[in-house]
Amino acid sequence: MRVAIDALGGDRAPDQVVKGALASARADEATELVLVGPESVVRKAIETHGGVPPNVSLLDAPEVVAMDEGAASSLRTKPRSSIAVGIDLLAGHEADAFVSAGNTGAVAAAAFLKLKRLKGVKRPGIAVPLKAVFNVCLGMEMGANIQCKPEHLYQYGVMASVFAHHLLGVERPRVGLINIGEEENKGTRLVQEAYRLLKRSHLNFIGNIEGKDIFAGACDVFVCDGFVGNVILKTAEGLMMAALQKFRDQAERDEKAREGFKLLRPVFDFFMNMSDYSEYGGAPLLGTEGAVIICHGRSDAKAIENAVREAKSFVQRGVNAAMSDALARGGEVS
Amino acid sequence: MRVAIDALGGDRAPDQVVKGALASARADEATELVLVGPESVVRKAIETHGGVPPNVSLLDAPEVVAMDEGAASSLRTKPRSSIAVGIDLLAGHEADAFVSAGNTGAVAAAAFLKLKRLKGVKRPGIAVPLKAVFNVCLGMEMGANIQCKPEHLYQYGVMASVFAHHLLGVERPRVGLINIGEEENKGTRLVQEAYRLLKRSHLNFIGNIEGKDIFAGACDVFVCDGFVGNVILKTAEGLMMAALQKFRDQAERDEKAREGFKLLRPVFDFFMNMSDYSEYGGAPLLGTEGAVIICHGRSDAKAIENAVREAKSFVQRGVNAAMSDALARGGEVS
Numbered sequence: 328m329r330v331a332i333d334a335l336g337g338d339r340a341p342d343q344v345v346k347g348a349l350a351s352a353r354a355d356e357a358t359e360l361v362l363v364g365p366e367s368v369v370r371k372a373i374e375t376h377g378g379v380p381p382n383v384s385l386l387d388a389p390e391v392v393a394m395d396e397g398a399a400s401s402l403r404t405k406p407r408s409s410i411a412v413g414i415d416l417l418a419g420h421e422a423d424a425f426v427s428a429g430n431t432g433a434v435a436a437a438a439f440l441k442l443k444r445l446k447g448v449k450r451p452g453i454a455v456p457l458k459a460v461f462n463v464c465l466g467m468e469m470g471a472n473i474q475c476k477p478e479h480l481y482q483y484g485v486m487a488s489v490f491a492h493h494l495l496g497v498e499r500p501r502v503g504l505i506n507i508g509e510e511e512n513k514g515t516r517l518v519q520e521a522y523r524l525l526k527r528s529h530l531n532f533i534g535n536i537e538g539k540d541i542f543a544g545a546c547d548v549f550v551c552d553g554f555v556g557n558v559i560l561k562t563a564e565g566l567m568m569a570a571l572q573k574f575r576d577q578a579e580r581d582e583k584a585r586e587g588f589k590l591l592r593p594v595f596d597f598f599m600n601m602s603d604y605s606e607y608g609g610a611p612l613l614g615t616e617g618a619v620i621i622c623h624g625r626s627d628a629k630a631i632e633n634a635v636r637e638a639k640s641f642v643q644r645g646v647n648a649a650m651s652d653a654l655a656r657g658g659e660v661s
Numbered sequence: 662m663r664v665a666i667d668a669l670g671g672d673r674a675p676d677q678v679v680k681g682a683l684a685s686a687r688a689d690e691a692t693e694l695v696l697v698g699p700e701s702v703v704r705k706a707i708e709t710h711g712g713v714p715p716n717v718s719l720l721d722a723p724e725v726v727a728m729d730e731g732a733a734s735s736l737r738t739k740p741r742s743s744i745a746v747g748i749d750l751l752a753g754h755e756a757d758a759f760v761s762a763g764n765t766g767a768v769a770a771a772a773f774l775k776l777k778r779l780k781g782v783k784r785p786g787i788a789v790p791l792k793a794v795f796n797v798c799l800g801m802e803m804g805a806n807i808q809c810k811p812e813h814l815y816q817y818g819v820m821a822s823v824f825a826h827h828l829l830g831v832e833r834p835r836v837g838l839i840n841i842g843e844e845e846n847k848g849t850r851l852v853q854e855a856y857r858l859l860k861r862s863h864l865n866f867i868g869n870i871e872g873k874d875i876f877a878g879a880c881d882v883f884v885c886d887g888f889v890g891n892v893i894l895k896t897a898e899g900l901m902m903a904a905l906q907k908f909r910d911q912a913e914r915d916e917k918a919r920e921g922f923k924l925l926r927p928v929f930d931f932f933m934n935m936s937d938y939s940e941y942g943g944a945p946l947l948g949t950e951g952a953v954i955i956c957h958g959r960s961d962a963k964a965i966e967n968a969v970r971e972a973k974s975f976v977q978r979g980v981n982a983a984m985s986d987a988l989a990r991g992g993e994v995s
Contacts, residue, residue, distance in 0.1 A: 397844070460903035470841055473849050507804055507891040510731070515807050515888055538892045539899025551892075554849055557841040558872045558889055562896050565873025569794035570904070570932060577928045587924025590917045594908050 328357070330638050331422040334364030334372070335391050335409045336429025338625050344428060345372040347631025352380045354632075358639060361422060363388050364409045388412035394624055398432030402440065410434055414441050417617035424638035426609065428622035428631065435471040435612060435621075442615035445647055447654035450479045451614025452553065453621065454487050455560060456495065458600070461544040465491050465500075467613065468553040469560055475552035477520035480504070481658075484530050486613040486650045487548040488660045493644045494611075494637065495547070500660070503536030503546035505555055510535070517552065525550070528658030538562075567598050608637025613650065618642050662691070664972050665756040668698030668706070669725050669743045670763025672959050678762060679706040681965025686714045688966075692973060695756060697722045697747045722746035728958055732766030736774065744768055748775050751951035758972035760943065760965065762956035769805040769946060769955075776949035779981055781988035784813045785948025786887065787955065788821050789894060790829065792934070795878040799825050799834075801947065802887040803894055809886035811854035814838070815992075818864050820947040821882040822994045823984045828942075828974055829881070834994070837870030837880035839889055844869070851886065859884070862992030872896075901932050942971025947984065952976050 332348045334341045341364060352360045359382050362369050366387040373379055390405040402411060410429055414437040416422035427434050435453060444451060452468035467483040468475065484502045491500040504522055506514040511522060513535060525532045536545055538559060551559070574595065578588035588595070609630075612619035618641040622634045641647075653660050666682045668675045675698060686694045693716050696703050700721040707713055724739040736745060744763055748771040750756035761768050769787060778785060786802035801817040802809065818836045825834040838856055840848040845856060847869060859866040870879055872893060885893070908929065912922035922929070943964075946953035952975040956968045975981075987994050 460900070460907055473841065505892060507807065507888055507895075537899070538894070538896030539902065541896065542899040542903035544903075554841055555889060555892055558839060558885075559892060559896050560872070561841075562872030562875065562893050563900050565871070565876040566794070566897050566900055567904070568873065569876035569878075570901070573794055573931070574925060574928050577925065583924045584928070587921035590921025591908060591911065591925065594911045594918070597907070598904060 328639060328642055329359040329361060329422040330424045330426060330635055331361040331363055331413045331416045332631070332635070333409045333413050333425070333427035333429050334362040334369045336427040337622065338394065339627055340428065341369055341372040342375070343627045344631050345369065346376050347628035348635065349373065349376050349380065349383065350628060351632050351635040352383045356382050358382065359384070360635070361386050361416065363413045363416070365389050365391070386412060386416070392430050392433045394430050396430055396433065398430065398436040401430065401433045402436055410437050414438055417619070418442055422617070423642045424618035424620065426620045426622065426631065426634045426638050428624060428626040431470070431621050434619065438612050438615050438619050439471070442617060445614055445616060446651040448614040448650070449476070449482055451612060452479070452483055453610055454490060454613050455610045457541070457560070457563070459544065460542050462547070463495060464541055464546060465495065465548045466556050466559065467548070467550060468556050469610065470553045470557035473552060473554040475517060477517055477524055480517070480521035480550050480552065481524035481528065482654060484525050484532070484548065484550045485528070485653050485658045485660070487550065488530055488658070489650045489653050490611060490613060490646060491547050492660050493646050493649060494640055497547045499531045500547035501533045501545070502530050502548045502550060503533050503540060505549055505551035505559070506535035506537065508535065508537070521550070529656065530658040530660070571595060571599060609634040611641065616647065618646070662973060662976060663693045663695060663756040664758045664760060664969055665695040665697055665747045665750045666965070666969070667743045667747050667759070667761035667763050668696040668703045670761040671956065672728065673961055674762065675703055675706040676709070677961045678965050679703065680710050681962035682969065683707065683710050683714065683717065684962060685966050685969040686717045690714070690716050692716065693718070694969070695720050695750065697750070698743045699723050699725070720746060720750070726764050726767045728764050730764055730767065732764065732770040735764065735767045736770055744771050748772055751953070752776055756951070757976045758952035758954065760954045760956065760968045760972050762958060762960040762965065765804070765955050768953065772946050772949050772953050773805070776951060779948055779950060780985040782948040782984070783810070783816055785946060786813070786817055787944055788824060788947050789944045791875070791894070791897070793878065794876050796881070797829060798875055798880060799829065799882045800890050800893065801882070801884060802890050803944065804887045804891035807886060807888040809851060811851055811858055814851070814855035814884050814886065815858035815862065816988060818859050818866070818882065818884045819862070819987050819992045819994070820984045821884065822864055822992070823987050824945060824947060824980060825881050826994050827978045827980050827983060828971065831881045833865045834881040835867045835879070836864050836882045836884060837867050837874060839872070839883055839885035839893070840869035841871065842869065855884070863990065864992040864994070905929060905933060943968040945975065950981065952980070
């Protein structure tokens, strides 16, 4: 197995990315890792972390896509970026998986453009494992496909269920469709039609859910178009950050409240890391050949290690084949 | 001025609604209030709260729309519900405002069907004042118009700005457009085109915002289609409820954490009431003749009093005329 890693992706690259990659390489010598990025920069980072293990190679990619750069234009103007070169390795079957903490839009755009879709898949998308307070809930789609058709939503239910089954350990994932009410006939034509497709499938479809149900542990997978999914993610992240700020402000004003803040610290820590899915690895791009794992921009070495582990499990457990099978069998996940 | 009140609307009706209405009536004898609902039921509730003041009258509406009843079907099957009869009063110019804590969908459907649109308005909608942690942020649209056109979004920006200016006391409301990134060309065709309309208007348009910006105090008004708005509202509400549950669970397991919970109580109380906009009155339906204020289903007497006060201000300050003027002047709010 060969896993390519975007050595220049993320706010803490190359240092933390290289550190995590080297730890992964040393822990499992049977897996080859390819560090993709500007060679001199990557080599320097490797040296500060103890040199190159035998199962690590370097692949030069002199261009760097900035975290806030336009996705489509970065592909045109920087064909030799670490993202483009990494995805090219997958396309040429020279690597099985690609891990990047870089520009999410650029990774998705490169993958959509260069990688073959899996058999039966209409549109690939990004799934994000959300720490939904009481459980982990896999949301799909989260921003790469904002003009969805009903069949896309249905397929996201299937692909996310297969992923949750094989990689999050959920036996029979409960799938909810994000809507503005529980009744079958609620919502836009898009969700009404998606409801019908999901209902007549073999998925464990629990029906329409609302934003609030995500955090009540009602489902293991939630399905929505990428615009709505992105809004859910950002709203939850922003609300929690603002809420914690409010608690901190109060704690600073008042001795007793400061004491309270200290005593509830573990719960605050949980919430501060709520939108950080790095302990599960990263957010998988589902529906293309190969395994593409997108990590949080602020990933540290540990997060990169987790993502590499996830990428390997993804390949070893044959998640792509299982997704195609499930699509061919009307959503029967196994 | 005459304000009609849905005496049977809400989880705590008729008791709390009638109590709030009577308090409003006694505090301002120049305003006439009309309590709409099944007469014997309403009369009985009035008696337990000290009898009928001279400026309160009753209007019989024998049918009751349940909180979870389908909006459209309730209009067909219950033409004499408190909601239908109350909106009829506005339509016949027999009342200036209607306050209801009943079924939101039914109130909006009745208003859309029976009330004339204001001059220049393409589609009315519901605006919700959200306690966005550090400020109050008025979101529009929040669930009544889920198939928006770009011009609807632009008009929501105008109408919500006028409301925020006249009733929330914001001098020059900052308007943000909910999108999946800051750049002008982001998002669906709907939001791209709405961006252009908002940008070339006289509104104080600050550009695209993401879900997280709402809670960072970035804007006073946010604009989105009703599907997205509803999802934002429900996600925020559900996340906060789940988060508080997590804090409570921790507090029960651990003596020190319990102490901490007690010491931070005021901040917890703030969040428990975050989705409760009753202290500002209710959620206005904007774009139709008359003033329609929708209260939270769990409104108590105090919330009803606040909503009646808001309804009166809405009429006295000429918000409807100001909205039509602002639309005619390309979003110039005054």
